[in-house]
Amino acid sequence: MQHLYRLIHANPRFHELERKRSRLSWTLASIVLANTAWYIIATAFFPKNAETTGLLADIARFWGQPVNEGGATTWGIYIGLVQIVVFIGLVIFYINKANGELDALKDAVIADALRAAGEQK
Amino acid sequence: MKKLKQLPLLFGLGLQTWAGSAAADVATALHNMFTLPADTSAINTKAVAMFFGFVMVSLGITFWAAKRTKSTSDFYTAGGKIGGFQNGLAICGDWCSSAALMGVAALIYSTGFDGLIYSVVPFGAWPLMMFLLADRLRNLGKYTLADIVSVRMARVPSRTLVSGASLAFVIGYLIVQMVGAGTLISNLFGLNYEMAQVIIGVLIVVYVAFGGMIATTYVQLIKAVLLLSGATFIVFLVLQKFGFSLNGLYQAAIDNSPLKVGVMQPGVLLPDPVNAISCGVMLILGGAAMPHVLMRFFTVPDAKEARRSVAWAASLIGYFYLLTFFIGYGAIAFVMKNPEFLDAKGVIIGGANMAAIHLAKAMGGDLLLGFISAVAFATIVAVVAGLTIAGASAISHDIYANMFRHGQATDAEVMKVSRIAALSLGVLGIVLGIAFKGQNIAYLIVLPFTISSTVFFPVLFLSMYWRRLTTTGMVTGGWLGLASAIVMLVVGPTIWKDIMGHPEALFPYKYPALFSISISFVTMIVVSLLDKSERAKAELASFDDQFVRSQTGLGAEGAVQH
Numbered sequence: 001m002q003h004l005y006r007l008i009h010a011n012p013r014f015h016e017l018e019r020k021r022s023r024l025s026w027t028l029a030s031i032v033l034a035n036t037a038w039y040i041i042a043t044a045f046f047p048k049n050a051e052t053t054g055l056l057a058d059i060a061r062f063w064g065q066p067v068n069e070g071g072a073t074t075w076g077i078y079i080g081l082v083q084i085v086v087f088i089g090l091v092i093f094y095i096n097k098a099n100g101e102l103d104a105l106k107d108a109v110i111a112d113a114l115r116a117a118g119e120q121k
Numbered sequence: 122m123k124k125l126k127q128l129p130l131l132f133g134l135g136l137q138t139w140a141g142s143a144a145a146d147v148a149t150a151l152h153n154m155f156t157l158p159a160d161t162s163a164i165n166t167k168a169v170a171m172f173f174g175f176v177m178v179s180l181g182i183t184f185w186a187a188k189r190t191k192s193t194s195d196f197y198t199a200g201g202k203i204g205g206f207q208n209g210l211a212i213c214g215d216w217c218s219s220a221a222l223m224g225v226a227a228l229i230y231s232t233g234f235d236g237l238i239y240s241v242v243p244f245g246a247w248p249l250m251m252f253l254l255a256d257r258l259r260n261l262g263k264y265t266l267a268d269i270v271s272v273r274m275a276r277v278p279s280r281t282l283v284s285g286a287s288l289a290f291v292i293g294y295l296i297v298q299m300v301g302a303g304t305l306i307s308n309l310f311g312l313n314y315e316m317a318q319v320i321i322g323v324l325i326v327v328y329v330a331f332g333g334m335i336a337t338t339y340v341q342l343i344k345a346v347l348l349l350s351g352a353t354f355i356v357f358l359v360l361q362k363f364g365f366s367l368n369g370l371y372q373a374a375i376d377n378s379p380l381k382v383g384v385m386q387p388g389v390l391l392p393d394p395v396n397a398i399s400c401g402v403m404l405i406l407g408g409a410a411m412p413h414v415l416m417r418f419f420t421v422p423d424a425k426e427a428r429r430s431v432a433w434a435a436s437l438i439g440y441f442y443l444l445t446f447f448i449g450y451g452a453i454a455f456v457m458k459n460p461e462f463l464d465a466k467g468v469i470i471g472g473a474n475m476a477a478i479h480l481a482k483a484m485g486g487d488l489l490l491g492f493i494s495a496v497a498f499a500t501i502v503a504v505v506a507g508l509t510i511a512g513a514s515a516i517s518h519d520i521y522a523n524m525f526r527h528g529q530a531t532d533a534e535v536m537k538v539s540r541i542a543a544l545s546l547g548v549l550g551i552v553l554g555i556a557f558k559g560q561n562i563a564y565l566i567v568l569p570f571t572i573s574s575t576v577f578f579p580v581l582f583l584s585m586y587w588r589r590l591t592t593t594g595m596v597t598g599g600w601l602g603l604a605s606a607i608v609m610l611v612v613g614p615t616i617w618k619d620i621m622g623h624p625e626a627l628f629p630y631k632y633p634a635l636f637s638i639s640i641s642f643v644t645m646i647v648v649s650l651l652d653k654s655e656r657a658k659a660e661l662a663s664f665d666d667q668f669v670r671s672q673t674g675l676g677a678e679g680a681v682q683h
Contacts, residue, residue, distance in 0.1 A: 001676045005669040018672055025252040032252075036245040036405055043238050044397030046388025064234075064386030072371035074385040076234055080241050081446060087248045088439040094251055095432045099425050106673050113675075 007113040017105045024097055028090050035083055042076065165310055167491030168498075172310070175343070175499045176324065182339045186332035193535045196333035197264040197514050201678070203338055203420040209433020212417050214341030215507040216438055217348055219301055219500050220566070221445070226480070227473035228390065229449025230457070233380050235390030236449055240442040242401050246408030247435040251428065254409060257585045257671040259418045259427035263678040265511075266412050266577060267519045270584050273660055273667045275592040277524055282599045284519035286576040287412045289603075291512035292549070293568040295505060299554030301474075302501040308471045309478065309494040318554040324502050326547035329509045330540040334420060337506045344496075344503040349437065351496045352444045355477075358484040359451035370447065373454035384453065396630050403567075403634030407574035410581055413511035424674050452476035455483040509546045516542035564615045567632060571610065575602040575637040583645055585671060588664040591657040594649025602641025609633030 008014050042063040045056040063076035194200050203211070228236030261269045267283040299318060306317035328336045363369030371385060378384040391397035418427045456462045456469065462479040464470055469479070481493035517539035522530045530538075557565075576599050583590045610616060612627035630636075649657070670676050 002666055004675060005666040008669045008673060008675070009665050014669070014672070021672070029249055029252045032245050032248045033405075036242055036401065039238065039241050040397055040401035043235050043387045043391055043401075044394040046386060048388070060387060064382075064388070066385075068368075072368050072375055072385065074234070074371075076237075076387060077367070077371070077385070077446065080237050081443060083241055084244055084439045084443055087244060088436050091248050091251050091432050091435040094248075095428045098256070098428055103425060110673055110675055 004113050004117060007116050008109055011109055011112055013105065013112065014109045017102065017109060020105070021098070021102055024094065024102075028094055031090065032087060035086070039080070039083070165487075165491055165494060167487055168310055168494035169312075171491055171495035172498050175347070175495060178343065179324075179328065179336075179340045179502075182343075183328050183332035183336040186336035186339065189335055190331070190333040193264075193518070193532050193539070195335065196536060196539055197510075197518060198416075198419040199334040199338055201420060201422050203430075205421060205426045205429030206433050207338065207342060208417060208421050208426070208430035209437060210345045211338045211341040211420075212414060212430060212434035213349075213437040213441070214345035214503050215414050215417060216434070217345070217441055217500065218298065218504040219305065219497055220297075221441065222348065222352065222448075222497065222500065223305075223474050223477045225445045226449040226452055226477035227475075229445070230452050230469075230476040231473045232390040233374075233378065233384035233453075234387050237446065238390065238397075238401070239404070240445045242404045243408040244439055244442050245405045247431070247438060249405065250409045250415075251431045251435065254415075254581065254585075255418060255427050255431050256424045256674075258415060258581070259421070259424045260671045260674040260677045261585070261667065262415075262419050264416070264419060264518050265514050266415060266581065267515070267523075270580055270595070271523075272670070273584060273663050274595060275656060275660075278592055278596045280519045280524055282576070282596050283580065284515040284524075286572055286599070286603060287515040287519075288512060290412060290569045290572045290577075291508045291515070291546070292553070293565050293572070294508050295512075295546070295550050296553045296557055297565050297569070298501050298505050298508070299550050300557050300560075302498070302505075303554055303558060305474075305497055305501070308475060309497070314558055315555055318551045321502055321505060322547045322551035322554075325506050325509050325550065326544050328506045329513060329543040329547075333539075334510060337503075337510050338420065340503050340506055344499045345437065347496045348500055349441060351481075351493050352441060352448065354489070355451070355481055355484055355493070356444045356447045358489075359447055359455070359480070362455075370450055370454060374450045377457045378453050384450075393630075395635070396632055399630060399632035399635035402638060403570050403574045403632055406578040406638065407570035407572075407634070410573050410577035411569075412515075412573075412577065413507045415577075416511055416514065419678070423677070448477055448480065451484075452480040456480055459483060505550065509543055509550070512546050513539050513542040564610055564613075564620070567610065567615070571606045571632075571634050571637060572603065574634050575606045575641050579638065579641045579645055583642075585667075587646075587649075588661060589649050590645065591649045591652040591654075591660050593652045593654070593657065594645045594647075597648045598641045598643075598645030601644050602637050605640045606633055606637035609636060 038059070041056055042060045044060075046060040046064065047057040063079065064074055067073055067075055067078060190196055192200070225236055225239045228239060230236075258269060261272050265284070266287065267280045270279045270283055299321065302321055303314040303317045306312050307314050310317075312320075328340055359370065360366075363373070374384055375382055380389065383389060391400060417430070421427050421430055456476055456479045459479075462470055462475075462483070469475060471478075478490065478493055478497065482490040485492075517535050521538045522528060522535045526534075579602070580595055580599055584595065609628045609630075610633055613633060614626040614629070614631050617623050617628075618626045
């Protein structure tokens with residue numbers, strides 16, 4: 001097995017796979033982390049009185065504002081609902097990529113290694 | 122010298138007093154267990170009947186599963202043969218404890234918008250788990266989290282850390298669930314607290330010891346379906362009252378809540394930024410590394426199925442969290458001003474935790490109340506079963522088979538230890554559940570998430586992503602992080618001030634995770650970089666092999682061999 005691992009590690013296509021996968025994973029992960037951070041900021045920095053100003057306070061204040069003048073539903077509710085739906089969407093986007101394109105590349109890398117191992121014997 | 126001689130005597134006396142009071146406690150517990158409550162009309166027959174139905178079906182499944190549980194692989198991971206969709210449902214069952222149903226609703230009921238932080242933030246753990254951990258975990262793991270770490274790290278120290286932390290995690294979580302169950306059941310079914318502990322304990326031992334992971338999976342699966350459909354039905358009825366207008370529902374909440382417009386705004390629950398950030402980091406990183414959930418990645422045949430199960434789990438859990446946006450506010454609209462659910466002082470009967478349950482009664486009468494009560498009980502039983510199997514695997518696979526027997530134990534011996542471990546955890550659950558009756562266990566709810574984010578997340582993340590991590594670095598950082606987390610929890614506001622009654626807490630924050638995670642990560646990195654031992658060099662050299670395996674699944678347990 002170790003021999004196969006070395007062969008795969010020497011294959012440039014393996015590094016292509018790794019680059020593609022980590023670019024995809026980290027892009028999506030940063031979207032998720034940024035969105036969650038936004039949520040925590042709104043909870044942590046909601047201003048207690050009208051005079052408080054500053055970027056964080058303004059962001060938090062926006063979450064507490066009704067979407068329609070005089071309505072009850074605030075932006076925070078919609079953002080929260082949309083966030084959950086977006087997270088589910090990102091997961092489904094990732095699984096399509098990973099089970100399709102990336103797995104095809106992975107199978108090709110393994111096939112390359114098995115072929116090379118066969119030739120060496 | 123004389124003093125020294127007195128020591129055992131003192132100790133003996135102490136033990137005797139302790140044993141005496143313990144015996145008295147046991148006697149009271151036994152007495153309570155077999156005494157029906159004075160008011161037998163309090164027993165909710167519909168709820169009991171529905172729960173009884175659940176128990177019968179699950180025992181039937183356990184009987185069927187027991188015949189299929191022949192090897193350790195069947196016991197720990199159902200032979201790696203569960204399909205993606207079933208596993209996704211089972212993960213949803215493992216994840217959604219009664220806290221997700223009743224706890225989030227309770228928080229929204231009392232603090233409004235901020236309660237949703239417990240829906241949205243932990244849900245962020247799911248995409249994160251999918252993008253950063255799921256594939257690699259499936260490709261490296263076998264039965265437990267410790268297997269992943271010991272692919273590259275020294276067996277004994279790394280397993281001691283991971284299995285020790287797993288047991289602390291499982292026991293902490295177990296107490297929370299058992300105490301919650303007891304309180305819930307005395308409120309819902311009219312049965313007494315001790316009886317509830319025994320029923321849950323016995324059921325768990327039967328499921329886990331005989332049916333192993335196969336039975337546990339199907340119990341989770343049924344529970345997830347019941348929970349999702351019950352919650353959907355409540356939300357449907359709530360929205361129907363307002364002609365499916367969100368504004369109608371939220372306006373009613375604003376009118377009823379003492380917070381008025383504040384109920385729709387953030388800033389009530391965690392007004393202190395450090396606590397809020399610490400809590401958020403704990404929920405997202407801790408949620409991404411829970412051992413009883415990650416263990417489910419090994420019950421599927423390969424990384425492809427693991428991803429499919431995460432996608433199903435994430436969709437179902439996300440859907441459930443969407444429902445929490447309506448259940449908590451529904452309770453404000455229909456329970457808060459309804460005299461049926463309030464005591465003489467106008468406080469909700471059974472505490473805010475009962476908000477979701479009262480809402481069920483307000484919406485669908487006794488029948489829906491019975492159904493939701495049965496679902497809540499089934500939820501606890503299923504989560505405890507999941508925790509027990511995670512604990513039993515840590516004991517039998519990590520500690521017994523790999524640390525004491527150095528991988529030389531036979532399958533039959535390991536199976537025997539697994540079953541004994543499941544039985545002991547069940548008994549321990551009953552004993553601790555009774556011991557912690559009526560106590561403030563708020564700190565225990567923070568403990569599992571803190572351990573998970575402080576130990577499991579850094580250990581898994583660094584061992585898979587960072588070439589330079591060494592055993593010494595990992596173990597030093599892990600233990601230090603764990604110790605610091607426990608110390609900060611003990612001297613923090615919840616235990617030091619609220620429980621022990623000191624005027625001021627020595628550590629000002631309720632959630633120590635931000636600090637303990639930093640200690641854990643920094644120590645792991647610094648000690649690893651300083652580690653110049655031969656073992657460290659070998660571990661560094663084996664990173665490439667582990668990396669190829671984690672990316673390709675070649676050589677993974679139970680994977681299709683190409």
